[in-house]
Amino acid sequence: MGSNLTNRVRALRDAHDRMTQQALADAVGVSRQTIIAIESGRYSPSLEVALKIARTFGEPVESIFSLGDDAA
Amino acid sequence: MRDLSFHEKSAIGTLIALWFIGIFYFHSVWDLWQAGQLHPASMTGLATGLTILLVIVLIGYHIVIAATARPQQEDERDRMVAWRAGNIGGVVLGVAVIGIVVQVLLGGVFGQTFAESPMLIANALIAAVFVATVVELILTLVFYRRGI
Numbered sequence: 001m002g003s004n005l006t007n008r009v010r011a012l013r014d015a016h017d018r019m020t021q022q023a024l025a026d027a028v029g030v031s032r033q034t035i036i037a038i039e040s041g042r043y044s045p046s047l048e049v050a051l052k053i054a055r056t057f058g059e060p061v062e063s064i065f066s067l068g069d070d071a072a
Numbered sequence: 073m074r075d076l077s078f079h080e081k082s083a084i085g086t087l088i089a090l091w092f093i094g095i096f097y098f099h100s101v102w103d104l105w106q107a108g109q110l111h112p113a114s115m116t117g118l119a120t121g122l123t124i125l126l127v128i129v130l131i132g133y134h135i136v137i138a139a140t141a142r143p144q145q146e147d148e149r150d151r152m153v154a155w156r157a158g159n160i161g162g163v164v165l166g167v168a169v170i171g172i173v174v175q176v177l178l179g180g181v182f183g184q185t186f187a188e189s190p191m192l193i194a195n196a197l198i199a200a201v202f203v204a205t206v207v208e209l210i211l212t213l214v215f216y217r218r219g220i
Contacts, residue, residue, distance in 0.1 A: 030147040033077040033216075037149060042219030046148050 004068045010039045012057045012064065028052040078141050079150050080216045085133040087209040093126050094202045101195050110191045119198075153215040161208030168200035 013019040021039075025032045028049055037043035038053075045053070054061040076084070100118055104110040175196070176187045186192050 030149065031077050031144045033075065033080070034147050034149040036075065037216075037219065042217075043149050049148060 005044045005065050006041065006068050007038065007065045009035070009053060009064065012059065016057060024053070024056065027056045077150070077216070078137060078144055079146065079153075080213065081137045081141065082134060083209050083212045083216075085137065086130060087206065087213070089126060089129045089133065090202070090205060090209070093122050093129075094206075097122050098195070098199065098202075105192070110189075110195075112191065115191055115194070149220075152220055153212055156220055157208045157211040157215060160211055161204045164207045165200055165204035168203060169197065172196045172200060 009024075013021070013024060021035045022032045025035045028035070029052065030045075030049060034043060034045075034049075038045050038049075050061050050065055054064055057064065097118065101110065101115065104114055104118075172193065176193060179187060186196075
């Protein structure tokens with residue numbers, strides 16, 4: 001179980017004035033627990049949520065999420 | 073408890089309440105059966121009373137967790153967890169029901185007593201629903217904690 005995606009959501013939150021998980025959850029439209037699960041790799045978000053996270057941070061989605069087995 | 077969503081808290085409370093009330097119910101049914109008192113009236117009274125108790129406990133519990141936690145809409149992860157746990161619970165229920173039908177048709181561990189007793193068949197079906205629901209709730213908690 002768990003996700004094969006890695007992500008930089010936690011780092012990006014810290015870089016955006018230490019945005020809280022709740023603030024990101026509200027911006028994206030999911031629960032705080034879902035943000036926690038995404039950050040810890042326990043849940044792979046849908047494309048819609050991934051794009052909303054990318055839009056919130058102003059970054060392309062591929063710079064936030066990547067496959068865990070990516071060499072680069 | 074702070075990092076648990078409303079849905080996780082709901083699943084935990086429902087599982088605990090269902091477990092204890094279910095065990096009490098089946099223990100009582102077993103005692104009635106052993107005493108030869110497993111009649112429709114006694115079983116209906118027991119089932120009705122415990123169902124009302126379960127509903128009251130769950131309503132009270134959900135009022136408490138709704139009052140102490142930030143209200144939240146069900147999101148895509150909640151729906152995914154519910155769908156996957158419900159699917160597996162449905163398979164468990166289906167297998168159990170087919171097993172009961174086979175028991176009724178062929179006899180088996182309970183012999184002809186099982187096929188000749190509507191009360192036993194009814195309780196076996198209730199047990200199937202109970203087990204499937206417990207499995208679904210446990211899987212819900214596993215999926216929330218370990219990921220899906």
